[in-house]
Amino acid sequence: MIIAERRPIPKVLKAIEPYEKILVLGCRGCVAVCSAGGDREVETMAAALRLARKLSGRPLETGEATFIRQCDPEYLAPLKEMVRDYEAVVSMACGVGVNLIADLFPEIRVYPGVDTTFYGANPALGEWQEKCRGCGDCILDVTGGLCPIARCAKNLLNGPCGGSQGGRCEIRREVPCVWHQIYERLSARGELDRLMNFFPAKDWRPAGHGGPRERIREDLKMG
Amino acid sequence: MANITIGVLCCHYTNQAGEEDFRGIPGTVILKRYPCSGHIEVADILKTFEEGAEAVLVAGCEKDKCHNLSGSLRAEKKALGARKILEEIGLEPERVRFAFLPRLDTGPFMEEVKKTFETALNMKSKS
Ligand code: SF4
Numbered sequence A: 001m002i003i004a005e006r007r008p009i010p011k012v013l014k015a016i017e018p019y020e021k022i023l024v025l026g027c028r029g030c031v032a033v034c035s036a037g038g039d040r041e042v043e044t045m046a047a048a049l050r051l052a053r054k055l056s057g058r059p060l061e062t063g064e065a066t067f068i069r070q071c072d073p074e075y076l077a078p079l080k081e082m083v084r085d086y087e088a089v090v091s092m093a094c095g096v097g098v099n100l101i102a103d104l105f106p107e108i109r110v111y112p113g114v115d116t117t118f119y120g121a122n123p124a125l126g127e128w129q130e131k132c133r134g135c136g137d138c139i140l141d142v143t144g145g146l147c148p149i150a151r152c153a154k155n156l157l158n159g160p161c162g163g164s165q166g167g168r169c170e171i172r173r174e175v176p177c178v179w180h181q182i183y184e185r186l187s188a189r190g191e192l193d194r195l196m197n198f199f200p201a202k203d204w205r206p207a208g209h210g211g212p213r214e215r216i217r218e219d220l221k222m223g
Numbered sequence B: 001m002a003n004i005t006i007g008v009l010c011c012h013y014t015n016q017a018g019e020e021d022f023r024g025i026p027g028t029v030i031l032k033r034y035p036c037s038g039h040i041e042v043a044d045i046l047k048t049f050e051e052g053a054e055a056v057l058v059a060g061c062e063k064d065k066c067h068n069l070s071g072s073l074r075a076e077k078k079a080l081g082a083r084k085i086l087e088e089i090g091l092e093p094e095r096v097r098f099a100f101l102p103r104l105d106t107g108p109f110m111e112e113v114k115k116t117f118e119t120a121l122n123m124k125s126k127s
């Protein structure tokens, strides 16, 4: 899922500085699951903003709502009416939600309430780890299911760098060297031959370096 | 001296203190009782400040005696979360106090309430 975390309150306060009445809008998708932008976090953000503004002598009124998803026009539709009572929206969805609101409703002033960080897994309560970067041309078939693009600090494709020590990455001791892991995994399976093919320089266009990515499925389109 | 307000957020089990007990506190006490301290949210703590509290005490049962096993541990973390936000918006984090307390014993509870009042007093005199 997409992982996000609450934006520092002063940054949000700065964005909404001119307004007196705002809507804090949560999302029940990924950001609710990773406890960054669901109902509870909406309540916290709204209370924090109100308290800060009360202290500064310019009270703020807040409305609170949470949509099923903010990355889908169907679920965003009620916003058009809802927003009439407010001067701006602080969206607690990932950046996708904020962008879609900005695309669909150019008249709405929308500001991010979270920082969107990565695609991650939730291996334990309160812990999230990056596992994939959406590079558009997956190589997990060769690397034993472990992604060196997301999990190696240098995105190396042909084995570890010289800093790999005792299975640990040179950037931080607590980070495992994913190339060490890939080697161990394939070696244990007797599949080291999978690594014999040299990866040429990666084409990063499918990863987004060729401009914003889009996927069209004609078979699913209406009309 | 200006009236001083404090907030006390706790579970039903932590205290049974009544108006009688609070009479000794020379200020206003906003008391919010929850079925379990694990239900206390960061937003509840912040709202208590919004309502005018200078300091807030969050109290839960002693670690191994929580009626719902880990409710008070969660409450302690929520108190930390609220402190972090206070810091971000320029308020002293010490304004949020947390205490693990024996169940149904008003004595230690009132001790913590008094300490919270002292914190509030200090904060008020600084501001
Ligand atoms: S290779 Fe690309 S698509 Fe596959 S897991 Fe890694 S980043 Fe994601």
Ligand code: SF4
Binding pocket: A151, A152, A153, A154, A155, A156, A159, A160, A161, A162, A163, A164, A165, A168, A169, A170, A171, A176, A177, A178, A179, A180
């Ligand atoms: S030590 Fe391993 S994970 Fe770290 S940068 Fe080098 S190859 Fe990548």
